Amino acid sequence: AQKGYDLWLQYDPVEKDLKDQYRGQINTVVPYGKGETLNVAVLELQKAYEGFFQKKLEKSISIGGQDVVIGVKNDLPPYVLPSVNNELTQINSEGFVIKKIFIGNTPVTVITAQSPQGVLYGVFRFIREIQLRKSLENINIVDSPKIQKRVLNHWDNLDRTVERGYAGFSIWDWHHLPELIKPEYVDYARANASIGINGTVLTNVNASSVVLTPQYIEKVKALADVFRPYGIQVYLTARFSSPLELGDLDTADPLNPEVRQWWKDKADEIYAQIPDFGGFLVKANSEGQPGPNNYGRSHVDGANMLAEAVAPHKGIVMWRAFVYSEHDPDDRAKQAYSEFVPFDGQFHDNVLVQVKNGAIDFQPREPFHPIFGAMPKTPLMMEFQITQEYLGFSSHLVFLPKLFEEVLDEDTFVQGEGATVAKVIDGSLNNKKLTGMAGVANIGTAKNWTGHPFGQANWYGFGRLAWDPYTDSEEIAKEWLKMTFSKDRAFVEQMTEVLLNSREAVVNYMTPLGLHHIMDTGHHYGPGPWVGNLDRPEWNPVYYHRADSLGVGFDRTAPGSNALSQYAEPIREMYSSPETTPEKYLLWFHHLPWDYQMKNGKTLWYNMAAKYQQGVEDVEEMINTWNEMQGYVDDQRFEQTQMLLQIQLKEAKWWRNAVLLYFQQFSGMELPDFIPEPE
Numbered sequence: 001a002q003k004g005y006d007l008w009l010q011y012d013p014v015e016k017d018l019k020d021q022y023r024g025q026i027n028t029v030v031p032y033g034k035g036e037t038l039n040v041a042v043l044e045l046q047k048a049y050e051g052f053f054q055k056k057l058e059k060s061i062s063i064g065g066q067d068v069v070i071g072v073k074n075d076l077p078p079y080v081l082p083s084v085n086n087e088l089t090q091i092n093s094e095g096f097v098i099k100k101i102f103i104g105n106t107p108v109t110v111i112t113a114q115s116p117q118g119v120l121y122g123v124f125r126f127i128r129e130i131q132l133r134k135s136l137e138n139i140n141i142v143d144s145p146k147i148q149k150r151v152l153n154h155w156d157n158l159d160r161t162v163e164r165g166y167a168g169f170s171i172w173d174w175h176h177l178p179e180l181i182k183p184e185y186v187d188y189a190r191a192n193a194s195i196g197i198n199g200t201v202l203t204n205v206n207a208s209s210v211v212l213t214p215q216y217i218e219k220v221k222a223l224a225d226v227f228r229p230y231g232i233q234v235y236l237t238a239r240f241s242s243p244l245e246l247g248d249l250d251t252a253d254p255l256n257p258e259v260r261q262w263w264k265d266k267a268d269e270i271y272a273q274i275p276d277f278g279g280f281l282v283k284a285n286s287e288g289q290p291g292p293n294n295y296g297r298s299h300v301d302g303a304n305m306l307a308e309a310v311a312p313h314k315g316i317v318m319w320r321a322f323v324y325s326e327h328d329p330d331d332r333a334k335q336a337y338s339e340f341v342p343f344d345g346q347f348h349d350n351v352l353v354q355v356k357n358g359a360i361d362f363q364p365r366e367p368f369h370p371i372f373g374a375m376p377k378t379p380l381m382m383e384f385q386i387t388q389e390y391l392g393f394s395s396h397l398v399f400l401p402k403l404f405e406e407v408l409d410e411d412t413f414v415q416g417e418g419a420t421v422a423k424v425i426d427g428s429l430n431n432k433k434l435t436g437m438a439g440v441a442n443i444g445t446a447k448n449w450t451g452h453p454f455g456q457a458n459w460y461g462f463g464r465l466a467w468d469p470y471t472d473s474e475e476i477a478k479e480w481l482k483m484t485f486s487k488d489r490a491f492v493e494q495m496t497e498v499l500l501n502s503r504e505a506v507v508n509y510m511t512p513l514g515l516h517h518i519m520d521t522g523h524h525y526g527p528g529p530w531v532g533n534l535d536r537p538e539w540n541p542v543y544y545h546r547a548d549s550l551g552v553g554f555d556r557t558a559p560g561s562n563a564l565s566q567y568a569e570p571i572r573e574m575y576s577s578p579e580t581t582p583e584k585y586l587l588w589f590h591h592l593p594w595d596y597q598m599k600n601g602k603t604l605w606y607n608m609a610a611k612y613q614q615g616v617e618d619v620e621e622m623i624n625t626w627n628e629m630q631g632y633v634d635d636q637r638f639e640q641t642q643m644l645l646q647i648q649l650k651e652a653k654w655w656r657n658a659v660l661l662y663f664q665q666f667s668g669m670e671l672p673d674f675i676p677e678p679e
């Protein structure tokens, strides 16, 4: 069988010396309460137990020594509650408490929460503690998610192709739904619940209105029924022109009463089937998608109309800020801010404005999106991309939590120092009640879900950061490696290095020093800094690097596009001069001469070449380390990763050679000696 299907939920036998120690602390499971979520929590614990100890974990109805007692607070017996009451006051509705307590002289472990979902999260956490071989002896974990809506965005089409998907086809087998329920659906839900993901948008942002027909709502309901016990809400993308396409109306104008009624009826129809339906994700007036602008209306008009339709059912609208058009050739990076910031405070309470992490498009590195911090009266949802559209698809090993962490940690300075993006997103900066983080999924029908075995780490890491955006990416790397491959110290230490460096490696060999969007046009795979074959200027790589004989880079300071003005002070001032701009963002904000002298005293041209060369060497190093890991991992994934790393190396060289050769025609400068002759 293909290794990797089990993701990080591998419940392999615990080593002999630890087995008795653990087993001595888990006698039986004693569930209190009823319901399908509690049932799946018990089942998961039993499944894990059997894997760890090759013995069935019995259920009991009364508490004995070393039992695991699980249940929501209100279902716990009165003699248990006092020992966890204090902890229970510290968690939110999805949080949990795992605590070793004594009832009289009887030691038991209690896993409790305010809600069944919290209990399930507690159970998964308890299992993870064993997977990570942590001691259960005095266990006392009190944890809550810091972000409310932790959502995967599937860019899956109804014909099962996946936009920017590199792991096979869509896992949603629409054709056989609602009757055929695949085991993958359950395992998908388990994997998500284990990291706290509580929502999934099933369909592509470039939406089809067909998913809103009764025939499809029935299919969506079938999936929602599978996911519900795991605390996962289902959402759909709403194509703005649906009333026209499905409803016999001749307009989709959001201020038209018939259109408003159409959406209300549609929402009622969906909620009648799926009472806990999450709501809609909308891409409007972006890349040719229909939207309120088609009728001379604003994003607020569009978003609020849909928000009103789902509000009676407690639904939300995630309205995307990813907008730019060919009619604004000045600077694409500025448009979302200009279009959305003036509307701050006008969106209804159940609208989240969903903003990509950077102002262009999921590049290997971008400065944080200037909208973060600039709309204090509007809940902003982070949109990360887990699928590696611009980062080597599923051929390259890139550990994305490092990228996510970098963005979340950036200081927007909007309310003085310490106003990090994470604080905008978790609502703490401006006291927001509704909060969210979305990740564009990298999941498909590949037997290991993500194609590249290490792509799983990005799904895992997204979930962990959506739960707690302050989590250290190093901790995520270690956890994932231990649960996925091996707990051996030597393995974990060396491979943690590999994961943590892999993000910088891809930046080095693709887009160092603030270069961006120089991938080949359309598919975005491989280098293509030259003029592409797409007619829209802002889809052309030359638009972004602006190389000529005088220099390279995009001047976004005041004499240039002045996109910099969208940031707060002191960023504005700092980045207005190349000398005080972090070198990682240099060419994002400045157009500089090829012989511009950088901090190390060498020219820009020399430094650019050095970065590309470094990227190649980074991959060589990854390969060397991986080759030493053979003894720690199964042959299948060892060899698969080894072969994929060869692609990555070949392509890192391809990137280096192509980009340097291309830019050399402008720089007219010699390549430094460390760049090898082409093979």
Ligand code: GCU
Pocket: 163, 164, 205, 206, 283, 287, 322, 361, 389
């Ligand atoms: C990128 C991507 C598109 C996608 C778009 C979006 O531009 O290439 O495929 O539709 O982002 O996020 O809407």
